[in-house]
Amino acid sequence: MKKIINSPQDVVPEMVDGLVRSYPEYLKQIPETEAVVRSDQASMKGKVGLVSGGGSGHEPTHAGFVGKGMLSAAVCGQVFTSPTPDQIYAAIKAVNQGKGVFLVIKNYSGDVMNFEMARDMAEMDGIAVKEIIVDDDIAVENSLYTQGKRGVAGTVLMHKLLGAAADQGASLDELETLAKKALPHISTIAVALSAATVPEVGKPGFELADDEIEYGVGIHSEPGYRREKIKPSKELVAELLSKIDEVQHLDATHQYALLINGMGATPLMEQYIFSHDVLNKLAEKNITPVFTKVGNYMTSIDMAGISLTIFELAEQKWLEYLNYPVATVAW
Amino acid sequence: MKKIINSPQDVVPEMVDGLVRSYPEYLKQIPETEAVVRSDQASMKGKVGLVSGGGSGHEPTHAGFVGKGMLSAAVCGQVFTSPTPDQIYAAIKAVNQGKGVFLVIKNYSGDVMNFEMARDMAEMDGIAVKEIIVDDDIAVENSLYTQGKRGVAGTVLMHKLLGAAADQGASLDELETLAKKALPHISTIAVALSAATVPEVGKPGFELADDEIEYGVGIHSEPGYRREKIKPSKELVAELLSKIDEVQHLDATHQYALLINGMGATPLMEQYIFSHDVLNKLAEKNITPVFTKVGNYMTSIDMAGISLTIFELAEQKWLEYLNYPVATVAW
Amino acid sequence: MLTVELTKKWMELFYAQIDQEKAYLSELDTPIGDGDHGNNMKRGVDGVKDSLAKLKDPTLKETLRTIAMALISKVGGASGPLYGTAFLEMAKKCDESQEPAILFAAALEGIKKRGGAKEGDKTMVDVWAPTVKALTDGSFGTEQIKQAVASTKEMIARKGRASYLGERSVGHLDPGAMSSGYLFETFIAAGGVK
């Protein structure tokens, strides 16, 4: 493991400190926590608070999306480990303006349990709390009898949507309705060229040969659904898009937003080529996305790979939310 | 070499196409070139045009900085290869509004020669052209008898400064004065953990052992000044900052901007930790930068490593330029 | 009977065991999880150690509650809320009874409620449930615990990160089952059951 760090145990506190001190115009740290809130307190006045978070290692998610028009606070757990309820609770309290607090949780046992414990604590204090559990990763089959799907890059679009709505004065119930409506329209799937190395573990989560890729991996090196020899970008795109098509039934009469997400070690050069191939493949179906983002948004430390998110904009307002101006480090 | 591409020869055209089609709100491609101009033509009206470019492989530089308040156009050469004069000339013509065109060139033989040939062509057409040759990399000693220093991440700050001034109506001469004044105050130095792999070459520009780093490398895998065992982040910072201090004589009575730049494969996690250590080290000198950016701005394809840029803000106006709002893909 | 003395001794042994097996627990968490279970538990037992050291003449309830809060606020991930809830439920129950079988049964209920896992889902529940049963029917012991841990190997995971693997989770021990095994083994070693 070759990394620019000091010691593996200090990764999260030093990273959060570095981020907040680099961007004091957007962020401040809640004392004695690794939770981060907007420094522009005025922008939160009279609005529902929007809190997200999870394990670290997905930078710029989540803290990079804290700021006017997007998240009110983000809680940074240990690397790939859900933050603890006391820290989440501290974030809820810090953003509560009497209008309630909405939580964006990725669908992992740990995140769900810790956030819900924090919600219990907040509700005991009389703070109204609602939540959405994001599960946009279609690589894993959904089932009532399991944990279900994972929450991955589509979470960032959820942040954007809810952040814009909250900034325009949406109530706690309205945010819940919006989140529940939008969620089934967001589908993500990834391909990995290499796995992430958690600093405290010191070696990659899995090994891929020099010419191998794996479809359907998660953002914590959770294994995917198939391993193969590396293929040209356009064939990777064909595979991933066909999986999304099975779920979304892509259709030129609908409007779509597109998020192409680098996993950490994959350069923009490759992401733009991948984007070229996605846009070509969609064009075969006469689809031109009305909104596109390409870059490192929901990373997996130093994993090489890419994820593709398609968001069907079933309501015109959702496009406005995506285009709504924000003041954050990373959107 | 494991990369998400189709074929090595198609990297640049496919990448430029992917970028432009992903962000039509900012960019459009000049037909039959790999040059990119603002789609917001109105924003250029009556202003001096600002054109930059160079070899590809530094994404989001240069095209990611095209947009209102920053570059008017960017020319994308082959990977690590200066673009040709005809393409640069096409960009100059596309942005000329009768007020002249200012070129931002990185100090490489190829870039300087190709841009100057384009300038000659434009001047023959009666277009007034001036230029700055950026050479912010202090790892290489300057000398009248050699090529001199290289242009690296500090170039992005130059784009920002000149873009803001141009947008506010600065004349061609004023831009030249500004560029010449600011340039000596911008110093950059890098450390590499691994070299970049040019797609057409297929293997890294140099090899570093699993526990080795190299100080002072360039953005095209040009070798640096010393190879060593990997050190904790704070010691890397101490080394790089001491080199900058030798040139800039950092001093608490001055104001500084800070740019921490990932080389492509180094995750934000590491960049924020590095930033934490830079801010601590500067704090020892009672310096708190008034402006900081951390992220992948001037990359070297998939190199792992980081560069540190310190920009002494000798004039208050420069800070305003850095904070001036822009509409680009990547700033 | 669970006493303050016994609980402290137990936690000391559990601390030592986790400290020693940290890398192994993370290793178990690698093929079917995210490789952090050892680190998570280590942060937890470090927190437990620190918090207990600060208590002056605590009651059993205070002791269990302190352990719970340390686990909840230090571990994170999936195992933090689960182990934390387990000790919280024991703290709630201990005024009524100090019988291990009754306390662990309350803890198990808490774990199930918090995480929604049933027996056979390849989680720590597959160690807790048979162990609680064994405490009642008298078969409790190191052998029984080891067997419960081992039983997770052939299961298909339905909860936690391992569940994303479906059938491919078969053939691997569940890391949380293993750390729960350590918890019960150290309980015996501390003299929890004669």
Next chain:
Amino acid sequence: MLTVELTKKWMELFYAQIDQEKAYLSELDTPIGDGDHGNNMKRGVDGVKDSLAKLKDPTLKETLRTIAMALISKVGGASGPLYGTAFLEMAKKCDESQEPAILFAAALEGIKKRGGAKEGDKTMVDVWAPTVKALTDGSFGTEQIKQAVASTKEMIARKGRASYLGERSVGHLDPGAMSSGYLFETFIAAGGVK
């Protein structure tokens, strides 16, 4: 005497040579440059081939100018403007004289002016300069060219990317010197000098 016929033949051989040595040129460009010289030159000669094929009964001036424009608009990097300038200067001069010694001397002046390199700076100039001299004093030939190329090995680079290496550039042949060597060798092979 440089003629259209000779120039075409020369370019064909140069094309074949670059095509064959592309990987080697990039390899030379790796330790002291950025590893692209072979690819750059290949794009250039491909362009030259295409452009020449489109010419109908061209004059020598048109031929040389076409080569120059193809190199300028296809190669990029440092070598593009330099080789392009060389042929542009030859095109300018060829009305006056078709003597290789005179044409190459004009090309060399163009290269020096464009790139600012002097002899001994470890660039293509270190092949062009002695070769132009050799053409005048009659020592021109394959052996002389190879020697000029080889002479760059022990030089310290002062221009181009290799100059960033300073003393560490010693011990490596200059890639642009090598491709210039090919240019002159194929000129001989095409019958450029008897």
